[in-house]
Amino acid sequence: MMNIVLLEPEMPANTGNIGRTCVATGTRLHLIGPLGFKLSEKAVKRAGLDYWDKLDVTVYSDYQDFLDRNPEALGKMYFATTKAHKVYSEVAYEADCYLMFGKESAGIPEEILVENEDHCVRIPMWGDIRSLNLSNSAAIVLYEALRQHGFEKMELNGHLHRLQWK
Known part of the structure; x- marks a missing residue:
């Protein structure tokens, strides 16, 4: 499971x-705090539509809490950042890898990135665009990882x- x-x-x-993308792809969602909102907010539920109750989601107090509870993650975690040397499509993703995305205003802290340089990936962009929308970025990288595994299941x-294809 991704x-x-x-x-x-x-x-x-x-x-x-x-979260909705995760439900549609059978992907687990990990939320590392502090969160900039409450999970009970209407905007979360509205964007996730009626799928939120089907989501496999775990919340962590901080990055260390995540690592402590997922010790297997670090060796197969990929860090999406505009600062990476590798393009996301150049990586061979494990079927149970972890795809990390940072907060909208600042991304993943550079201290984490430099410790994991070989696992940093980026999405190519045209010109001086700072970054793509977080949910779009997550979908792009996730679907590449899923494609590499034949969209299993x-x-x-x-x-x-109402109609049938011819």
Whole structure:
């Protein structure tokens, strides 16, 4: 099972969107505090729609709490940052890897990045754009990791509601 890790997320709508993506992909969500909002906020629930109760989510007090409770994570964790040398599509992701994304205003602290340089990945962008939206970034990297594993256990065929495909 894939894992999305959000380090100190600040915007409830982004976390709600990412939670919905996690439910749609069978991915576990890890939220590392302090959070910039309460999980009970309407904006989280609204973005996650009616999927939030189906989400496999764990909340941690801080980064050390996350590492203590997930000792296997560090060797297979990838850190999404605009500062990385590698592009996200150049990495071979483990089927149970951890994809970390930092808070919207500052990203992942550089102290964490320099300790994990070989596992830092970035999404290419045009020009002087500072970064993509957090929920978009999470979806881009997650779907690449899932693609590499053949979208295991995911529905690959679309179905119309009222009509049939020819």
